Amino acid sequence: MSPESAAQVLEPSSGPRIDTNRKELLLVVGYDGSPPSLRALDRAAELLRCRAGWLEVVFVAHAPATVSFSPQAVVELRQGLDEESATLEKQAGAFLVHQRPQWRFQRRDGAVAEQLLAAAKELQDRYRDTKAIAIVVGGPAHRYHHFIASVSASLARSGRFPVVVVP
Numbered sequence: 001m002s003p004e005s006a007a008q009v010l011e012p013s014s015g016p017r018i019d020t021n022r023k024e025l026l027l028v029v030g031y032d033g034s035p036p037s038l039r040a041l042d043r044a045a046e047l048l049r050c051r052a053g054w055l056e057v058v059f060v061a062h063a064p065a066t067v068s069f070s071p072q073a074v075v076e077l078r079q080g081l082d083e084e085s086a087t088l089e090k091q092a093g094a095f096l097v098h099q100r101p102q103w104r105f106q107r108r109d110g111a112v113a114e115q116l117l118a119a120a121k122e123l124q125d126r127y128r129d130t131k132a133i134a135i136v137v138g139g140p141a142h143r144y145h146h147f148i149a150s151v152s153a154s155l156a157r158s159g160r161f162p163v164v165v166v167p
Contacts, residue, residue, distance in 0.1 A: 023132040025053035028120045028161075030112060030151065032059055033088050036138025036166070041092060043166045044136040045099040053131075054102035056123060059088050060115040061107060081107070113154035120161045134162040 027044045031037045044055050061081040085107040096103055108115040120133050127133075140150040152165040 023130065025051050026056060026123050026127070026131050026133045027053065028056045028058055028116055028123065028133065028135045030060065030116050030135070030137040031057045031088060031092055033091055034138065036140075038095065038138070040136045040138040040164075040166045041095060042099075043164065045096055045101045047136075047164075048101045049099075054104065055096070056119060057089075057092050057103055057105045058116055058119050059085055059105070059107045060112040061085065061109050062111065081109075112151045113158070116151070116155060117158055117160060124161075134164060136164045136166065139165050139167045 025048060027047060029037075029041050029044045031041055041055075041057065048055065061084065089105040092103070092105060106119065108119065116135050116137070120135055123131065123133050135155055137152050137155065139152060152163065155161075155163045156165070
């Protein structure tokens, strides 16, 4: 992503806005351990440096939908995803220890954009209008994702929550 396009992504849009003056800020951060997700986690922690709020760090595990699995393979896949989730939670904690934001980690299963929106919606339902909620994700890792269904593009198109895309 060029600096110009990154600036466009981070500019205010006509979509939902975050009112941080009166409300605690809850940031749903998509995290899978990749460099873009690590940059998103870093930026989200930075956004909370001088604000009340916390990070909801979300790892979305997804199995290939086109593959049929035997019952034993399903068990092994779930175990592998559980292990990956535990590893990612430890990595996030080690990364955030010096930045000191409050944070929670959760694993969800399914399509990434849908699950990040669902996590934000659950927070919205729980806290109603008392908290400001936004989603923070890393930019697309592959060039072709700029043109087809990237997670960040899907989130931005939904218009349900403010989205910060970190290049």
